Amino acid sequence: MNSVIKISNMSYKYPTGKVDVLKNINIEIEKGLLYAVVGPNGGGKTTFCNVLRGFIPHFYRGDLRGEVLVNGKNIVESTLGELSLSVGFVFQNPFIQISGVKETVFEEVAYGLENLGVHPDEIRTRVEAILKLVKIEHLRDKNPFELSGGQRQRVALASIIVMEPDILVIDEPTSQLDPQGTEEVFEIIQIMKEKGKTIILVEHKIELIAEFADRVILLHDGEIVMEGTTQDVLSDEKALSYDVMLPQYAMLGLELKKRGVPLRKIPITEEQAVEEMNWWMAERGVRI
Amino acid sequence: MSQAAKTNYILNLYPTTKLLFTLFIALSVFIVPTYWYAYAMLPVCLIIAIAAGQGKEFITLVRNGLLILLVFIFLMQAFFYPGAQILWQAGILKITQEGILYGLNMTSRILAIGSAFILFFRITSVKDFVYSLEKLGLPPKGAYVVLATLQIIPEMKKQTSVIMDAQKTRGVETEGTMMVRAKAFLPTISPLILSSLASTEERAITLESRAFSAPVKKTHLYEIYKTKHDTVVRIGMLVALLILIAGRILL
Numbered sequence: 001m002n003s004v005i006k007i008s009n010m011s012y013k014y015p016t017g018k019v020d021v022l023k024n025i026n027i028e029i030e031k032g033l034l035y036a037v038v039g040p041n042g043g044g045k046t047t048f049c050n051v052l053r054g055f056i057p058h059f060y061r062g063d064l065r066g067e068v069l070v071n072g073k074n075i076v077e078s079t080l081g082e083l084s085l086s087v088g089f090v091f092q093n094p095f096i097q098i099s100g101v102k103e104t105v106f107e108e109v110a111y112g113l114e115n116l117g118v119h120p121d122e123i124r125t126r127v128e129a130i131l132k133l134v135k136i137e138h139l140r141d142k143n144p145f146e147l148s149g150g151q152r153q154r155v156a157l158a159s160i161i162v163m164e165p166d167i168l169v170i171d172e173p174t175s176q177l178d179p180q181g182t183e184e185v186f187e188i189i190q191i192m193k194e195k196g197k198t199i200i201l202v203e204h205k206i207e208l209i210a211e212f213a214d215r216v217i218l219l220h221d222g223e224i225v226m227e228g229t230t231q232d233v234l235s236d237e238k239a240l241s242y243d244v245m246l247p248q249y250a251m252l253g254l255e256l257k258k259r260g261v262p263l264r265k266i267p268i269t270e271e272q273a274v275e276e277m278n279w280w281m282a283e284r285g286v287r288i
Numbered sequence: 289m290s291q292a293a294k295t296n297y298i299l300n301l302y303p304t305t306k307l308l309f310t311l312f313i314a315l316s317v318f319i320v321p322t323y324w325y326a327y328a329m330l331p332v333c334l335i336i337a338i339a340a341g342q343g344k345e346f347i348t349l350v351r352n353g354l355l356i357l358l359v360f361i362f363l364m365q366a367f368f369y370p371g372a373q374i375l376w377q378a379g380i381l382k383i384t385q386e387g388i389l390y391g392l393n394m395t396s397r398i399l400a401i402g403s404a405f406i407l408f409f410r411i412t413s414v415k416d417f418v419y420s421l422e423k424l425g426l427p428p429k430g431a432y433v434v435l436a437t438l439q440i441i442p443e444m445k446k447q448t449s450v451i452m453d454a455q456k457t458r459g460v461e462t463e464g465t466m467m468v469r470a471k472a473f474l475p476t477i478s479p480l481i482l483s484s485l486a487s488t489e490e491r492a493i494t495l496e497s498r499a500f501s502a503p504v505k506k507t508h509l510y511e512i513y514k515t516k517h518d519t520v521v522r523i524g525m526l527v528a529l530l531i532l533i534a535g536r537i538l539l
Contacts, residue, residue, distance in 0.1 A: 055493060081501035089497045096490040099498060101435040103415075110509045112497075117504035120511070145443060160497060 004167055004198050005029035005052060010066030012047060012056060021047045023222045025066070029167075034189070034199045036213035036230070038206065040243040044222040045202045046092065049171045051075070052200060054083040070167070085116070088165035090157050092172045097156035098144045105147070105155055106131070106140045112163040126162055134158040134188055149176035157185065161192060168192060171202045186212055210234050210247045210268040218242055235266030249273035298340040302514045303412050303420040305521050312525045313404040317397045319532045323389075326396035333407040342410040346403075349410070354402045358395045365391030414438055416512055428506060432495075444484065451479050 005028070012022040022044050029035060037045050050056045054075045057064045068075045071086055091097065102108040106127060113123045131137045134154050139147065144155060153176050161168065170189070174182040186208055193199060193212075203209055209216065209230065216233040218226035220242040226233050233239060235250050246254070252273060253266035261280060267273035313333075317326040330350070337346035371386030414434065422431045452462050455475050462472040495501075 053497075055496070059493065059496070079501070079503070080496050081499065081503050084496060084499035084502050089493075091490075091493065091497070093490060096487050097494050097497075099494065100439050100491065101432060107509060112499050114507050114509055115499040115502055115504075117502075117507050120507055120509050123507070123509050145439065163499060 002031045003028040004031045004071055006067075006069040007051075008067050010051065010064070010068055012051065012065070013063040014047075014060065015062045017062070021222050022051070025224055027217065027224060027227060029198060029200065030215075031198050032193075032196050033214040034193050034201065034212060035215050035217055036209040037200060037202045037217045037219060038204070038209065038244050039219035043219045045219050046171055047222075048219060049089070049091070049169045049200065049202060052167075052169050053087050053089040054078060054080055055089075084163075084165075086165055087167045087169060088160040088163055090160050090168070090170045090173055092175060094149055094153035094156050094176055097152065097159075103143055104141050105136065105144055108144045108155060109159045109162055112159055116163060130158045130162040133191065134161075135184060150178065150181050153177060154181070154185070157188065161188070166197060168197050168199045168201075170199065172204070173201070174203065174205060174208075182208065206234070206245050207247050207249075207269075210249070218244060220244075231265075231268060234268045296340055297517055298336060299411055300515070300517065301411075301521060302512065302518045303417040304424070305514070305518045306408055306412050307417075308522060308525060310404040310408040312529060314401045316529065316532055317400045319529075319536050321536070323392045323396040326393075326400040329400035330403050333403040337407055337410055340411045342407075346406060346410050349406045350399075350403050353406065354399060358399055361398065362391040362395045365394060415510070419508065419510065419512060422508075428500070432500075444480065447483065448476060448480055452476055454479075 007025050007027050007029075010022060010025040011020045013020045025048070037048060039045055047056065050060065051064070051068060052070070054070075056062060057076060058080045064076070070078070070083065075083065099108060099111045102111055109130060110123050110127045113126060118126070131140055134157060136151065136154050136158060139151060139155070144152070147155065153173060157170070157173055173185050173189075177185060182205065189199060189201065190212060201209075201213070213230045215228065216226070216230050217224055218233060218239060225242055226236070226239060234246055235253065237246075237254055239246055247268050249267045249269060249272065253263055253268075253276065257263055257266070263276050263280060265272075265276070267276045313329050317329065320326070334343065334346060337343050366383050366387045367381055369384060369387030369390045371384030373385035374382050375385055375388070376383045418426070418431045418434050422428065452472070455472065456462055460472055460475050461468050462476070463469070
């Protein structure tokens with residue numbers, strides 16, 4: 001297995017906290033896969049992201065035990081600057097994710113590349129390409145402070161993926177977006193995945209996770225209570241007991257199974273559900 | 289200003305050239321002993337400001353920023369500077385020849401230096417200035433602080449009005465007499481300060497996410513260059529400075 005992040009026996013407590021926010025986390029993140037982190041609010045998802053990016057322990061102090069290796073190197077020994085080369089981080093609040101020193105969206109997106117010391121000509125081509133990819137070309141000359149929440153979220157995403165880190169940690173990128181915008185963000189994530197990036201995505205929209213994620217990590221009260229392929233986790237009734245919603249297709253499947261309908265598997269996406277229902281109806285001699 | 293900067297040769301000068309000019313004026317008023325020279329720097333700066341299309345703003349700033357101060361300093365010196373040649377006396381108040389001379393000397397220099405700096409900030413965008421300082425070796429952190437302050441002040445202004453609206457909906461009176469406004473001050477300013485402090489943390493994370501502390505040399509998308517105009521102006525100032533010093537020594 002080709003793992004880019006390896007976490008063993010990791011626990012973490014905030015400096016002001018009395019109890020561990022993350023408890024005995026063990027996981028290996030495999031290269032090129034899309035991991036969805038789900039779980040109820042307060043379950044430790046954002047804290048988990050902060051560890052992956054090294055903000056814990058480099059920015060927030062607190063008590064970090066265990067070992068976290070990113071690309072084989074212990075994050076405690078790397079600096080934030082070094083980690084910024086390998087791990088890209090988009091966090092929740094889009095209103096604050098603006099450098100505050102740039103006057104246009106174009107310059108804003110270019111800011112990370114300037115910091116990485118990329119040649120100006122290359123910056124221009126890369127920023128152009130990303131603006132097109134994220135569909136914010138029309139905003140290029142606007143002041144980043146004058147954008148709506150959804151627009152800022154896309155600018156924030158663009159500003160990070162333009163830096164082309166191998167690992168992307170994305171914390172609720174669609175919280176400010178309408179369904180259309182959400183779908184567009186997931187398209188971008190899909191493109192990133194096709195480029196071979198490893199993505200760790202915190203997201204509540206479970207239908208979209210079922211569609212796009214390779215694996216699901218369920219965090220509950222600071223513990224990884226379930227971890228596995230998207231199909232396995234999202235079709236398992238046990239997830240419900242951890243306050244995680246299952247996709248409506250899985251709920252349908254589970255309910256049907258409870259009533260004695262012999263489905264081959266619990267569907268988690270629309271496509272699977274249609275397929276399963278067609279199969280079942282064909283079994284029962286129903287012609288469509 | 290950025291539009292005009294493309295065509296105006298004064299605005300187009302490199303920021304440090306403009307700064308050198310300001311320093312040149314500040315230095316020269318101490319080399320040339322006569323106050324009329326220092327006073328003459330005001331019209332000189334004004335002419336440059338007008339040539340750069342900033343005449344009106346320049347005059348307003350000089351008037352608002354310097355005039356009262358200068359009048360006050362002049363009167364203080366005229367009345368209280370010790371001297372023998374009394375021009376006018378009423379009770380303990382007296383105006384002396386020396387006092388007037390000293391007052392003229394002092395105010396002329398303050399006016400010259402003040403207007404030179406006002407001119408500098410009228411014809412230089414802070415962005416350009418910080419860029420040139422960074423090229424000279426100002427650490428990126430320092431440059432960030434200067435630039436961020438400029439953008440964050442209008443943001444805070446916006447936030448103040450949001451907070452005031454929020455407090456109004458909670459029944460805090462924010463309009464009316466002086467007393468009412470004074471009472472509204474605390475409920476407005478405390479959330480503003482607290483939220484600003486809270487957002488610095490996330491701002492720092494944002495900067496780190498954008499590789500602010502990456503161990504490489506930064507590049508700049510936005511660049512400005514020195515032109516031959518800069519060389520001409522710099523040599524001109526050097527020559528003028530030498531002439532002034534020579535004049536001071538010889539005369």
